[in-house]
Amino acid sequence: MAITIKDVAREANVSVATVSRALNGLSTVTDKTRARVMKIAAEMNFVPSSAARSLISRRTQTIGALLPDLHGEFFSELIRGIDQAARAHGLHLLLSSIRGDAAEAAAAMKSLHGRVDGLLVMSPHADAAFLDKNLPKDIPAVLMNSRIGGGFPSFSVDNYGGSVAMMRHLVARGHQHIALIAGPEHNFEAQERLRGYRDIMAQLVPDTEELVLQGDFSEESGWRAGSQVLALAQRPTAVFAANDMMAIGCLFALNEAGVKVPNEIALAGFDDIPMARFVSPPLTTVRVRIAELGSMALERLAMGIEHPERMSASPQTLRSELVVRSSCGRAPEGLVLVGSTKSSSS
Amino acid sequence: MAITIKDVAREANVSVATVSRALNGLSTVTDKTRARVMKIAAEMNFVPSSAARSLISRRTQTIGALLPDLHGEFFSELIRGIDQAARAHGLHLLLSSIRGDAAEAAAAMKSLHGRVDGLLVMSPHADAAFLDKNLPKDIPAVLMNSRIGGGFPSFSVDNYGGSVAMMRHLVARGHQHIALIAGPEHNFEAQERLRGYRDIMAQLVPDTEELVLQGDFSEESGWRAGSQVLALAQRPTAVFAANDMMAIGCLFALNEAGVKVPNEIALAGFDDIPMARFVSPPLTTVRVRIAELGSMALERLAMGIEHPERMSASPQTLRSELVVRSSCGRAPEGLVLVGSTKSSSS
DNA sequence: CTGAAAGCGCTTACAG
DNA sequence: CTGAAAGCGCTTACAG
Numbered sequence: 001m002a003i004t005i006k007d008v009a010r011e012a013n014v015s016v017a018t019v020s021r022a023l024n025g026l027s028t029v030t031d032k033t034r035a036r037v038m039k040i041a042a043e044m045n046f047v048p049s050s051a052a053r054s055l056i057s058r059r060t061q062t063i064g065a066l067l068p069d070l071h072g073e074f075f076s077e078l079i080r081g082i083d084q085a086a087r088a089h090g091l092h093l094l095l096s097s098i099r100g101d102a103a104e105a106a107a108a109m110k111s112l113h114g115r116v117d118g119l120l121v122m123s124p125h126a127d128a129a130f131l132d133k134n135l136p137k138d139i140p141a142v143l144m145n146s147r148i149g150g151g152f153p154s155f156s157v158d159n160y161g162g163s164v165a166m167m168r169h170l171v172a173r174g175h176q177h178i179a180l181i182a183g184p185e186h187n188f189e190a191q192e193r194l195r196g197y198r199d200i201m202a203q204l205v206p207d208t209e210e211l212v213l214q215g216d217f218s219e220e221s222g223w224r225a226g227s228q229v230l231a232l233a234q235r236p237t238a239v240f241a242a243n244d245m246m247a248i249g250c251l252f253a254l255n256e257a258g259v260k261v262p263n264e265i266a267l268a269g270f271d272d273i274p275m276a277r278f279v280s281p282p283l284t285t286v287r288v289r290i291a292e293l294g295s296m297a298l299e300r301l302a303m304g305i306e307h308p309e310r311m312s313a314s315p316q317t318l319r320s321e322l323v324v325r326s327s328c329g330r331a332p333e334g335l336v337l338v339g340s341t342k343s344s345s346s
Numbered sequence: 347m348a349i350t351i352k353d354v355a356r357e358a359n360v361s362v363a364t365v366s367r368a369l370n371g372l373s374t375v376t377d378k379t380r381a382r383v384m385k386i387a388a389e390m391n392f393v394p395s396s397a398a399r400s401l402i403s404r405r406t407q408t409i410g411a412l413l414p415d416l417h418g419e420f421f422s423e424l425i426r427g428i429d430q431a432a433r434a435h436g437l438h439l440l441l442s443s444i445r446g447d448a449a450e451a452a453a454a455m456k457s458l459h460g461r462v463d464g465l466l467v468m469s470p471h472a473d474a475a476f477l478d479k480n481l482p483k484d485i486p487a488v489l490m491n492s493r494i495g496g497g498f499p500s501f502s503v504d505n506y507g508g509s510v511a512m513m514r515h516l517v518a519r520g521h522q523h524i525a526l527i528a529g530p531e532h533n534f535e536a537q538e539r540l541r542g543y544r545d546i547m548a549q550l551v552p553d554t555e556e557l558v559l560q561g562d563f564s565e566e567s568g569w570r571a572g573s574q575v576l577a578l579a580q581r582p583t584a585v586f587a588a589n590d591m592m593a594i595g596c597l598f599a600l601n602e603a604g605v606k607v608p609n610e611i612a613l614a615g616f617d618d619i620p621m622a623r624f625v626s627p628p629l630t631t632v633r634v635r636i637a638e639l640g641s642m643a644l645e646r647l648a649m650g651i652e653h654p655e656r657m658s659a660s661p662q663t664l665r666s667e668l669v670v671r672s673s674c675g676r677a678p679e680g681l682v683l684v685g686s687t688k689s690s691s692s
Numbered sequence: 693c694t695g696a697a698a699g700c701g702c703t704t705a706c707a708g
Numbered sequence: 709c710t711g712a713a714a715g716c717g718c719t720t721a722c723a724g
Contacts, residue, residue: 002460002484004716004717004718005717005718006717006718014694014695015694015695015696016695016717016718016719017694017695017696017697017719017720018693018694018695020718020719020720021693021694021719021720024719028693028694029693029694030693030694033693033694047456047459047460048460048717048718049401049460049716049717049718050460050461051397051398051400051401051406051460051716051717051718052397052401052700052716052717052718052719053717053718053719054397054700054718055395055397055398055401055699055700055701055702055716055717055718055719056699056700056717056718056719056720057700057718057719058700060397062440062461069426071422071426072419072422072620073418073419073422074422075422075425076417076418076419076420076421076422076425079421079422079425079441080415080417080443083441083442083443084443087443092440092442092457092458092461093440093441093442094408094438094439094440094441095425095429095439095440095441096429096438096439097426097429097430097433110393111438112438113393114348114393114394114395114396114397115396115408115438138348219624248624252624252626255626274418274621275620275621275624278565278594278598278621278625279624280601280626350700350701350702351701351702352701352702360710360711361710361711361712362701362702362703362711363703363704363710363711363712363713364709364710364711366702366703366704367703367704367709367710370703374709374710375709375710376709376710379709379710394701394702395700395701395702397700397701397702398700398701398702398703398716399701399702399703400702400716401700401701401702401703401715401716401717401718402701402702402703402704402715402716403702403703403716404716
């Protein structure tokens with residue numbers, strides 16, 4: 001059997017209360033007593049039962065992360081950011097992926113009830129009504145990349161700002177006929193990137209028509225969009241893909257057709273996935289600090305756990321960076337930072 | 347306050363014992379009583395306290411996954427596989443990354459004590475002595491991609507078999523002077539891939555000397571190795587990189603030098619990362635079913651939790667697949683399967 | 693500063 | 709089939 005606080009108490013000739021106080025750093029214990037208790041506890045390899053501790057203290061030292069179906073670099077980065085910050089706060093990370101429908105998402109939330117002190121949520125189902133209904137009200141939660149404007153604490157990548165920055169960059173390079181390969185229609189991030197494209201088109205090149213090609217974030221859809229561009233009577237001078245995978249798909253379509261990037265057409269992406277720098281030419285894109293999104297969301301959650309009263313429901317945005325490589329023409333050296341909203345300090 | 351079993355009992359006019367039995371599906375309750383209890387529990391939105399339940403039942407319904415620093419596609423796939431299988435078993439997933447040294451790995455293991463019913467471990471520090479010392483002996487554990495031969499249940503990608511298959515493929519295509527870009531010297535997977543290279547070289551082309559270039563799994567090291575190859579007086583006819591990232595780095599070095607792949611030199615990788623099919627030419631490589639590694643390890647762990655006596659300490663291997671694309675010459679259609687060890691059924 | 697005791701919310705022999 | 713009660717391993721008022 002595992003050894004308990006009673007065993008330590010017996011061995012140390014004190015009460016379990018004293019052991020508890022010594023181990024938890026309560027000040028009401030003699031240094032000498034504490035030292036003896038700690039020594040014996042260590043010798044006995046005592047690890048307090050987290051179940052018992054949680055039961056009485058109502059703290060689990062664990063946070064739950066509800067994430068959509070886990071794929072690719074994006075999620076490992078996100079988890080890395082969360083995990084790192086969680087560790088720094090002595091919090092464990094309970095991971096739960098949400099596939100399927102809203103009912104399943106609700107079930108997942110429920111199953112975490114009582115197991116976690118706080119929740120990090122990234123879910124396409126997360127509209128305000130759903131959250132109002134299903135989010136446990138007794139623990140804090142922070143939303144990530146959610147479409148919810150207010151009412152909940154949230155952290156988001158600055159999709160709109162990044163898109164605007166890229167568009168300004170393209171226009172500054174003399175492009176007017178800029179096509180957008182859009183992401184999935186109902187995807188919030190895709191919508192924000194589209195909105196950035198539209199706003200800048202309307203604002204900076206009002207006489208040029210928008211050209212939006214529907215994609216779905218897959219490389220295949222980028223390829224198809226690239227083929228469509230090639231078939232156009234009047235070809236745009238630049239193509240802005242709403243993510244790098246589509247940009248790469250488009251690039252291959254252009255390459256195969258013998259159309260040179262960037263000489264004959266400029267091409268830009270979004271996300272700065274690792275592949276972006278390896279394709280030829282390397283992709284000008286928008287870097288999104290995914291790990292930072294995770295760690296900042298966790299920081300905020302940890303704060304909310306400690307000080308619920310200080311938790312504001314305001315949405316916060318993480319700045320993104322324009323990464324200028326050579327797919328839109330010869331690159332100035334290095335990165336250009338475009339802080340749209342300054343990220344809050346951690 | 348959260349509602350407890352007592353509240354439900356009062357509302358249903360039964361004892362807490364009956365509520366407990368009804369909710370847990372014990373057969374010793376009238377259908378009628380059970381129905382009423384369940385209805386009321388649902389109405390009250392009752393969720394049993396997992397802490398209390400764990401305390402008394404000594405089960406947490408949670409498994410812990412100890413993984414090395416979380417990066418890239420590999421880990422999201424691994425986690426995906428684990429998560430999916432865990433969900434199927436009604437198990438929660440507590441994630442803990444191990445960065446740093448053995449002491450930290452030991453601390454991470456300790457911190458999971460009492461929080462999980464079983465452990466999935468992937469760690470470079472996981473030698474037999476370390477595990478003997480630090481692995482909790484009261485719960486089952488399954489190692490993943492570990493160098494430990496026996497003594498612990500383990501699941502591994504078939505690095506050796508995959509490497510052998512690739513080498514046979516290259517030799518079958520007429521290559522004799524084959525260079526290997528090796529992975530990090532102390533990395534177990536890299537060692538296994540190296541071993542496959544060496545064995546086939548010795549076995550099939552005994553008159554040709556080995557040519558091993560040191561890499562570290564990074565694309566930069568692949569690039570450097572590619573440059574070394576180019577500088578060689580007698581150039582190999584094929585280069586086998588121990589992972590795709592290095593193969594891609596090498597490919598770029600070759601491309602820049604104007605050396606055509608596969609016409610002037612064949613190039614092969616290992617892992618089948620998503621990028622592998624996008625580079626030009628698409629990379630012949632070895633596919634590793636990472637998600638399957640995770641899910642099978644979890645299946646075995648779940649079995650070990652239910653039936654500790656049935657848990658064997660044998661290492662098991664997951665078959666890998668040779669993926670023939672065009673970087674080693676015109677490709678036959680599709681995939682060639684090379685089951686080295688048949689994977690156990692799930 | 694330390695200890696005896698209550699209690700967190702469950703499950704499960706033990707009676708009936 | 710159901711209930712009263714013990715007990716899982718802790719923490720924390722309450723005394724002293």
